Each structure stands twice: as C-alpha cells, then as structure tokens.
Amino acid sequence: xxxxxIDAADIRLPATILGVGLGGFVDGIVLHQVLQWHHLxxxxxxxxxxxxxxxxxxxxxxxxxxxxxGLFHVVTWVAVLTGLALLYARVTRSRGxxxxxxxxxxxxxxxxxxxxxxxGIVNHHLLGIHHVRSGPHxxxxxxxxxxxxxALVAVGWAVQRRATAVDxxxxxxx
Numbered sequence: 001x002x003x004x005x006i007d008a009a010d011i012r013l014p015a016t017i018l019g020v021g022l023g024g025f026v027d028g029i030v031l032h033q034v035l036q037w038h039h040l041x042x043x044x045x046x047x048x049x050x051x052x053x054x055x056x057x058x059x060x061x062x063x064x065x066x067x068x069x070g071l072f073h074v075v076t077w078v079a080v081l082t083g084l085a086l087l088y089a090r091v092t093r094s095r096g097x098x099x100x101x102x103x104x105x106x107x108x109x110x111x112x113x114x115x116x117x118x119x120g121i122v123n124h125h126l127l128g129i130h131h132v133r134s135g136p137h138x139x140x141x142x143x144x145x146x147x148x149x150x151a152l153v154a155v156g157w158a159v160q161r162r163a164t165a166v167d168x169x170x171x172x173x174x
Contacts, residue, residue: 011090012103012160017082020115022080023112024076037134041054117149
C-alpha cells in the first residue's frame with residue numbers, strides 16, 4: 001500500500017532548492033531591477049579578481065550587466081523549477097496540503113537564507129564583483145545582507161522544526 005503521509009525530511013532538499021531560487025528572484029528583481037542598487041558585475045574594475053570594469057552608467061557596461069543579470073535569473077529560474085519538480089515527484093497526492101505545510105515553508109526560508117549567505121560571501125566579499133549598495137557604507141550593507149541570511153536560516157529552521165508529517169489522507173480544503 002502506498003504511503004499516506006510524507007515525512008518532513010522527504011521535502012527538505014526540494015524545498016531548500018525552491019527557497020534558493022525564490023531568494024535569488026527577490027535579490028535579482030528587487031535589488032537589481034526595481035531599486036537598481038547593483039547589477040551582477042557593477043563593482044568590476046574594483047573587484048578582488050581583476051575583472052574588466054563594466055560601469056552601469058555606460059551603454060556597453062549596462063549591456064554586459066544586463067546580460068549577466070539575465071544569466072543569474074536563468075539560474076534562479078532553474079532552481080525554482082528543480083525544486084518544484086522534485087516536490088512534484090515526492091508528493092503524489094493531496095498536493096494542496098503540502099503548500100500549507102510548515103516543513104515546506106521552513107525549508108524554503110532556509111534555502112533563501114543560504115542563497116543570501118553564499119551569494120553574499122562569494123560575490124560581495126570574496127570576489128567583490130558587486131555589493132548590495134556600493135558607496136561609503138557598502139560593507140555595512142553587505143554585512144546586513146549576510147545577517148538577513150542568518151535570520152532567514154534561523155527562522156526557517158525554527159518553522160520546519162515544528163512541522164510534522166504531511167497527512168495525504170485528509171482531503172484538501174478548498
């Protein structure tokens with residue numbers, strides 16, 4: 001007989017991948033496009049690895065930054081699709097109940113926080129190819145981004161810890 005519930009651990013990986021992708025979308029849409037605080041290569045020329053400068057106040061620089069922002073969005077889109085596909089494969093009944101699960105949203109928050117931590121450490125600090133907001137207080141903005149990542153991981157961890165198995169026998173409430 002097929003299992004009628006799914007353990008919260010069974011969705012840990014797909015939900016975390018989904019959170020990574022969604023966190024990347026928030027970063028790319030809000031910080032890159034809406035606020036225009038930075039682009040993927042907006043601090044090149046002054047980075048830690050010697051990438052040629054692509055200033056965002058020139059057409060060629062903005063074109064290159066737009067290309068790399070687009071590639072970044074492709075990666076986040078693939079992460080979202082991968083997370084959704086893995087969830088779809090692991091949860092075959094009563095999928096509506098999954099979307100109300102503390103396990104799903106807790107692990108998604110963990111994924112978002114991990115995105116912030118990895119992206120912040122690698123791109124802002126190690127490579128220096130962009131910063132949250134360049135200027136006199138850029139280190140403060142970059143550290144704040146990392147602290148937000150830590151907070152998201154902590155909140156997500158707490159949320160998923162209180163989650164129980166998702167009961168797939170009960171009908172979806174619509």
